Amino acid sequence: xxxxxxxxxxxxxxxxxxxxxxxxxxxxxxxxxxxxxxxxxxxxxxxxxxxxxxxxxxxxxxxxxxxxxxxxxxxxxxxxxxxxxxxxxxxxxxxxxxxxxxxxxxxxxxxxxxxxxxxxxxxxxxxxxxxxxxxxxxxxxxxxxxxxxxxxxxxxxxxxxxxxxxxxxxxxxxxxxxxxxxxxxxxxxxxxxxxxxxxxxxxxxxxxxxxxxxxxxxxxxxxxxxx
Amino acid sequence: xxxxxxxxxxxxxxxxxxxxxxxxxxxxxxxxxxxxxxxxxxxxxxxxxxxxxxxxxxxxxxxxxxxxxxxxxxxxxxxxxxxxxxxxxxxxxxxxxxxxxxxxxxxxxxxxxxxxxxxxxxxxxxxxxxxxxxxxxxxxxxxxxxxxxxxxxxxxxxxxxxxxxxxxxxxxxxxxxxxxxxxxxxxxxxxxxxxxxxxxxxxxxxxxxxxxxxxxxxxxxxxxxxxxxxxxxxxxxxxxxxxxxxxxxxxxxxxxxxxxxxxxxxxxxxxxxxxxxxxxxxxxxxxxxxxxxxxxxxxxxxxxxxxxxxxxxxxxxxxxxxxxxxxxxxxxxxxxxxxxxxxxxxxxxxxxxxxxxxxxxxxxxxxxxxxxxxxxxxxxxxxxxxxxxxxxxxxxxxxxxxxxxxxxxxxxxxxxxxxxxxxxxxxxxxxxxxxxxxxxxxxxxxxxxxxxxxxxxxxxxxxxxxxxxxxxxxxxxxxxxxxxxxxxx
Numbered sequence: 031x032x033x034x035x036x037x038x039x040x041x042x043x044x045x046x047x048x049x050x051x052x053x054x055x056x057x058x059x060x061x062x063x064x065x066x067x068x069x070x071x072x073x074x075x076x077x078x079x080x081x082x083x084x085x086x087x088x089x090x091x092x093x094x095x096x097x098x099x100x101x102x103x104x105x106x107x108x109x110x111x112x113x114x115x116x117x118x119x120x121x122x123x124x125x126x127x128x129x130x131x132x133x134x135x136x137x138x139x140x141x142x143x144x145x146x147x148x149x150x151x152x153x154x155x156x157x158x159x160x161x162x163x164x165x166x167x168x169x170x171x172x173x174x175x176x177x178x179x180x181x182x183x184x185x186x187x188x189x190x191x192x193x194x195x196x197x198x199x200x201x202x203x204x205x206x207x208x209x210x211x212x213x214x215x216x217x218x219x220x221x222x223x224x225x226x227x228x229x230x231x232x233x234x235x236x237x238x239x240x241x242x243x244x245x246x247x248x249x250x251x252x253x254x255x256x257x
Numbered sequence: 258x259x260x261x262x263x264x265x266x267x268x269x270x271x272x273x274x275x276x277x278x279x280x281x282x283x284x285x286x287x288x289x290x291x292x293x294x295x296x297x298x299x300x301x302x303x304x305x306x307x308x309x310x311x312x313x314x315x316x317x318x319x320x321x322x323x324x325x326x327x328x329x330x331x332x333x334x335x336x337x338x339x340x341x342x343x344x345x346x347x348x349x350x351x352x353x354x355x356x357x358x359x360x361x362x363x364x365x366x367x368x369x370x371x372x373x374x375x376x377x378x379x380x381x382x383x384x385x386x387x388x389x390x391x392x393x394x395x396x397x398x399x400x401x402x403x404x405x406x407x408x409x410x411x412x413x414x415x416x417x418x419x420x421x422x423x424x425x426x427x428x429x430x431x432x433x434x435x436x437x438x439x440x441x442x443x444x445x446x447x448x449x450x451x452x453x454x455x456x457x458x459x460x461x462x463x464x465x466x467x468x469x470x471x472x473x474x475x476x477x478x479x480x481x482x483x484x485x486x487x488x489x490x491x492x493x494x495x496x497x498x499x500x501x502x503x504x505x506x507x508x509x510x511x512x513x514x515x516x517x518x519x520x521x522x523x524x525x526x527x528x529x530x531x532x533x534x535x536x537x538x539x540x541x542x543x544x545x546x547x548x549x550x551x552x553x554x555x556x557x558x559x560x561x562x563x564x565x566x567x568x569x570x571x572x573x574x575x576x577x578x579x580x581x582x583x584x585x586x587x588x589x590x591x592x593x594x595x596x597x598x599x600x601x602x603x604x605x606x607x608x609x610x611x612x613x614x615x616x617x618x619x620x621x622x623x624x625x626x627x628x629x630x631x632x633x634x635x636x637x638x639x640x641x642x643x644x645x646x647x648x649x650x651x652x653x654x655x656x657x658x659x660x661x662x663x664x665x666x667x668x669x670x671x672x673x674x675x676x677x678x679x680x681x682x683x684x685x686x687x688x689x690x691x692x693x694x695x696x697x698x699x700x701x702x703x704x705x706x707x708x709x710x711x712x713x714x715x716x717x718x719x720x721x722x723x724x725x726x727x728x729x730x731x732x733x734x735x736x737x738x739x740x741x742x743x744x745x746x
Contacts, residue, residue, distance in 0.1 A: 043533045043537075045533060045534060045536075045537035046533060046536060046537060048537070049536070049537045049540040049541060050540075052541075052544065053540065053544060056544070112532065116629045117585065117587075133532055133533075133536045134532065134535050134536035134539045134540070134567045135536065135540070136539075136540070136543055137540045137543055137544060138543065221589040221590055222589075222590040222623065222740065225590050225591070225592045225595070225623055228592065228595060229592055229594070229595070229619070232594075232595075233619060241598055241601060241613075241615070242595075242598050246599070246602065247592075247595045247596075247598065247599045248599070249591075249596065249599050249628040249629050249631070249632040250587065250589075250627070250628040250629040250632070
């Protein structure tokens, strides 16, 4: 896939826009800037970006309101937020944002998140049948998990948990989404189920459960598969 | 006047021959006696009674025109007249005294009401002091002065009709009255040589002033029957002083609250404004590629310091949130092992030089905390341990059950440990341990740990490890913060 990627940068701070602009250009992306929600919505229709980097603190409109609008236009959304705004991050993710980065962010991390979001977008819902990372292999077609080539026995919930993460490797899955997908609606607040499942998976897959290399916990937000 | 009545009755008795004889004329004499006794009191009553009986005797009792009495029955008539005079005058005198008292008490009450009414409109101590002196001076017809507590003793706040010259003795009496909350000076048991009588003016436990009164003619300043009035006036004034004092305290508190709010808003806005340029600086530094090894060293320094600045700004914001009471919590079951791993991940730069040794039993129950706040507690504790430990020294994290249903998590370093007596102080905002060699940081980190932990109801303690040199910080979870696993559901 060699077609150019267009990145829409939505932030009212010129310094942040300039920083991201340089980083995106260096990575070979085309860049469109917007300093307000109004400009962002205009650029969405004129420039047809592939991904939007969205700061939630905009002067003219709550950035959260933009999330469904941008996603509705078929554009991936990466939210840029302050670290003390966990509630906003979760809200943005639940509204359809693909992922988030926390200020102050590392531009390499932003580029990695963009790649993950775009890969997922381009692949569509037809996810790769086998996800490999390190010595762990998740076969989504056969519903099998192997470590060092040997099959690991997970409980059905543990497998469903891992599979949900493996559908979009590297992308955060919020607690409520995971609970809804694996345990069903009505269990969206039973975070304890997640903790139990995550602990079970780590015990079976991690070499050192104390410093995990398979599943990463984002405190208060969700889990992601380490890509 | 009453004697005139006696003469009138006599004349009437002489001119109009009484149908029932002289006894009925005697009854007529009761009229002047009653009138005199009720109107003018005992003495006049008795005099009138005597005059009546003499007149009756002289003009009507045979032998008339003499003061001799022949019939013993007529002696009784005279005695009855006298007796009636005495009894009636006493009854009347009592009624009159009560009426006088009632009248005076009504006057007192209306004076008090007017005084209280006047006080409610006043908003300064000075005005209350002036009103108290002027009104009390007018009502009791005395010279007045109000002394209020001031630096080093008492000073005159108001006086009527003019500021008096107080002798040392008077001031001593005034001070005694204030100190003991009892009257002193003239006509009291204490320092009675003073010309002035001093009463404390207080409300609740607070002394607002000492009220003094005297008379220019050196008579006793206070009649005993006016004492209740004075006490009521002083009580009213005390309440007015108390009301004003409370109003001023409320205003002061409101001022402090407003100042705190402004400070928090300022800090918050400064922190936010710092974060944006920091993000830009960090991003630009990360993107820069050094041309020479020397540049590489400068770049590394710039990156490390910018990251430290970013952490500090983050801590500053957290502190603002703690002090503003703006911590929003979402309590969830949290796996201690997972939480420590997340904190270690975020601190990977800091921990390059300090291996983390984690000893957390895999089947430990979950704890009930806000995951974000707890995450920052762990980050600050581990960061602190790494900061104190010598290069290359490990940081130990141990979690285990404690007591019947509790848990404890300890972060242990190999640093210099805490000086004796400093264990509690390390959590103070901006605290730095004397003589310690701190590598950067401001001491905000541990204050944030305590602020967040307290917000979640957790106890944090600091101490020294027993086995070797080093500090040990512990977070304790009681039964209410431990969630025994109920299975996968």
